[in-house]
Amino acid sequence: MKHTYKLLSVAVATALLTACGDTKTTIVEHEPVVEEVKKDEGKDHDHDHDHGSVSASGRLLVTSPDSNSIHILDVEHKEVAEELTSTHFPKYVYTTASSRYAVLVQSDDSRVEFVDGGIWEEDHGDHMHPYEEIPKLSSVSFDNVKPAHVTSGEHNTAIFFDGEAGQTNAQVAVFSEAYLGGDTSAFAEIEYDSYMHGAAQARGExxxxxxxxxxxxxxxxxxxxLFHKHDDHFDQEKVFEVTCPVLHGSAQNHEHVSFACGDGVVVITEENGGFTAAKIANPESFAEGQRIGTLRGHEGSHQFIGIAGTDLVVIDPEHNEIEKVEWTITEGHSIAGGDFNYDGSHAAVLDSAGVLTIFEQHTENDEHHWEVAHTVKVHEHELDALPEGASFRLTFSKAENIVFVVDSSAKHVLGYDLESAELKVEIELDFTPDRAxxxxxxxxxEHAH
Known part of the structure; x- marks a missing residue:
């Protein structure tokens, strides 16, 4: 596997949710954004900050369409903390296990780079010490063929490189944030003897x-x-008997790891150091050929989110069922993204019409259910008159109950409180945003205050 530790010569350089009971819906609209991002020119970035100055609101890394320009925004102060340049256009962007680093997947150019967001904490024995520094491009990069799915477990991140038919075999890189900080022992890989568009979930050793x-x-x-780590590589320990035809999509939570198949979802349960697999079949309500292609999990939820075309489903391993959600997407549109919030109490889905649906979780008769709490139209246009080329993306704060929506045509980022659907953050940009x-x-x- 080709991965490098070097100083790069680069310029400052994704259900919910079973709605149940009475559905309560609030339509929320807002006035156009009036606050403009300002370059943070006067701040001294060359030293560690004290406990009181580290931002709990964090930062947003925002890309631009077909560009290698990277902007990192200070959420609290609505300032540009730094502008960087990746080697190529990052088609997809993810984060590492603890959200310190962004993973820039330059899939068309078979390269992966990392940005250190500059806000992190260390265990000092009697307390967790926070730090805040200038964001920067990491000295670590991967140059492997067709980087695709990126997933994170509790401590490690896995990147699946698909390879190419007749030329390069698939590979998986598994590493912790310590590896990106210079600990070369915090890395191991899986080498395949064929190519594939695969997926991997890192789970301890x-x-x-x-x-x-x-x-x-x-x-x-x-x-x-099931692969077991030995020094810098993984050895295959077993192949689960349960098959998963045309597998695409995976996720994990505290008890389970799930993989989406053409005919259902394989759920692998970890218990007493062992792993067992079972399949939950697709519900009869699925149309012919319909399948789940995207999965989301959270440590605080026993269920998984699934996206099956324009349908949302919840996968419940405890009750061995997959159930469609009573939720309606904007007619003629697709799902642009969706996930759990930082503590698993809420979730949200954004469609390509710019309509954000917020779900909240409650428990009834020892069963976990989801219901629609709010519906928010994140722009002022009529749904049949969206600007040409308009696109919407979402990402979640891992520190606060906030979901951020990126509106490319309006060139702004909006942050909504998931409890109230109130607009809490509005940042106007002087560039066209893409992913965040x-x-x-x-x-x-809480350590940062």
């Missing part, structure tokens, strides 16, 4: 990753393997 048999789909895997991720100290930095 194990990684669950996909396997494509030669006589299966030409690109998508059909089985799942939140960086900072997770679960709030």
């Amino acid at each position: 194990y990684t669950l990753s996909t396997i494509r048999e030669a006589d299966s789909h030409p690109v998508l895997p059909n089985k799942i393997g 991720v939140w960086l900072g100290i997770e679960n709030g930095g």
